[in-house]
Amino acid sequence: MAEITFQNKEDASQFHNYIQHQVQTISLNEKITLQNEDDNKAKVKIDKDIKELVEASKVAFLQFIIKIKLHDWFRMILKEKFFYEDEDEIQQILDIIYSIIEGEREDLETLIHDINMNQQMEKAVSQIFDEQYSFSFDSFVRFRMRPYMEQLEKYVEISIDEYKMEQEYQMFIQTLRQFISERAPKIEQLHLYVGDVVTFYDQYFSEIKRAELVRMIDRKLISNHPVYIDSVTIAPLLSISPSKIYVYTDDEEEPLVRTIQNIFEERVRLRAVDDFQQFKNNFFEG
Secondary structure: OEEEEEOOHHHHHHHHHHHHHHHOOHHHHOOEEEEEOOOOOEEEEEOOOOHHHHHHHHHHHHHHHHHHHHHHHHHHHHHHHOOOOOHHHHHHHHHHHHHHHOOOOHHHHHHHOOOOHHHHHHHHHHHHHHHOOOEEHHHHHHHHOHHHHHHHHHHHHHHHHHHHHHHHHHHHHHHHHHHHHOOOOOOOEEEEEEOOOEEEEOOOOOEEOHHHHHHHOOHHHHHHOOOOOOOOOHHHHHHHOOOEEEEEOOOOOOHHHHHHHHHHHHHEEEEOOOHHHHHHHHHHHO
16 A cells, blocks of 8 residues: 555545545545544555556645645745735735736746746656655655745745735825825816827817926826826826726726726726727717
C-alpha cells in the first residue's frame, strides 16, 4: 500500500474525497482508506498495484492542492507575511489573485509571465508519485514546494499593490463626486464624441473649442490633484459639471469612458459613435 500522511486530518479527508470522485467505482473506492493516527494526523492509503488508482490519485492530489490548499496558502501569506487581518480586505485581494490566475487580468499577468503555476504543480506532483509510493504531505510542501511557495508571494504582492491602487482610485472618484455635487452646472447638456480624440459639444451641438475648455477649467482641480486629473477631458467635464452627458463611443469599457461613468454616474448616457450625426441632424431639423 502507498501511504500519504497528513498532519491535518481535514486535509486528509478532503484529499480522500477527491480520489473517490476521480475513480467513482465501488470496487476501486474499497482500495482507498482513510486512517486517523491521532487527534491531528491521518493517512490516506492507496493500493499502489492498481495503475488506474495511482493515476487517479495523482489527478486528485493536484486538484486538492489547486482547489483547496492554494487558497489556504494565499490566505497564510496575506496574514503571516503581510499582516492582513480584515476578512473583507483579504477576500478582495484574493479576488484579484484569482482573476490573474484565471487569465482575466492580462495587465497584471504580464508582470508575472515567467510563472505557470499549473505546469509547476503537475511536475512536482508527478515527480513525488513516480519516486515515492509513501510520503508526508507536509514534507512535500516544505521541500518540494519551496520555490513554488516563493512564487506565490509574487501573486500576492502584485494583487496587494493593485488592491491599494483600486482603493486610492475609489477614494479619488468619491472626492470628485463630492466636488461636482457642490457645483452648479455651467451647461445643462454636454455631448462628448470619443473618437481618435475627444471632442466636446454643447447642448446645441456646437463644438466647444479647446481654448474655451481651458478657460472653463477650475484651477483648484489641477493644483489639488495634479497627478490624477486628466486636463484634456476630465478637468473640463468636472468644471462644467453638466446635468447630462451624452457620451458617443464604440468601446464602453475604455478606461476614460469608465472613469466618466464612475464620476458622473446617473448623469451619463452612452450612445454609439454612429448615432452622433443622426442626433445632431434631428436636433437641427426639429
